[in-house]
Amino acid sequence: MTDASSIDAQAAFSGTREVDPRYRLDDAALDAWMADHVTGYAGPLTVRQFKGGQSNPTYELITPTAAYVLRRKPPGVLLPSAHAVDREYQVISALAAQGFPVAKPHALCLDEGVIGSIFYVMDKVEGRIFWDLKLPGLTPPERRAVYEAQTDTLARxxxxxxxxxxxxxxxxxxxxxxxxxxxxxxxxxxxEIESVAAMDRLIAFLPDSLPQEGPSRIVHGDLRLDNMILAPDRAEVRAVLDWELS
Incomplete structure (x- = not known):
């Protein structure tokens, strides 16, 4: 058994690998769809899968002149509301129009016949993803700047x-x-496995102790550092990723 604390998360989750056989795409069908729906697309197309732990399989699409990212629903039978990549596309399209840091969306495909499930394509954003949230290798001022960039992005x-x-x-x-x-x-x-008196008291207390409601706002639902791409040389959020729980 591997001790999870001994895993180098940065090395384990960064970059791409060969596509998992379970999630292979029809590259020819995808190439044809891209040519019809993505402005400026020109093959040939090279497809690799990102190693990071997204629940929706995510792919790097490389052409001679551009790089894209494809997010898809996993193939097979799923819960009705799970892996809603169409909702992801909707929210990043709206936010991109406001200048919020998300990858530029290009097109959404609702035809499962193209690659076996619905998907969307967006720009690939270059930068740093911090998989180890303790930020080893950064100085305390550098860490502070990264954490402040995260909270500033949430506030925005x-x-x-x-x-x-x-x-x-x-x-x-x-x-x-x-x-x-x-x-x-x-x-x-x-x-619940056994009764915990403190939890019972908390469950009774919370419904009568809720804060006052404010105006409705967008909630990302999983705004961790490893769901953000930061600029290569400074604490600037270039893109917020993984809007599945938003």
């Missing part, structure tokens, strides 16, 4: 009015805290 996201940027129908509006408490209470009860 929460500054957008979803209605104003075309996301009025993106998710449920209002009652956010109550919905979160209700969802996590159900999750806890479903996995």
């Amino acid at each position: 996201l929460h500054g957008f009015d979803p209605v104003a940027i075309g996301l009025a129908d993106y998710g449920k509006a209002g009652n956010y805290f109550a919905r979160q408490v209700g969802r996590w209470t159900k999750q806890y009860r479903a996995s």
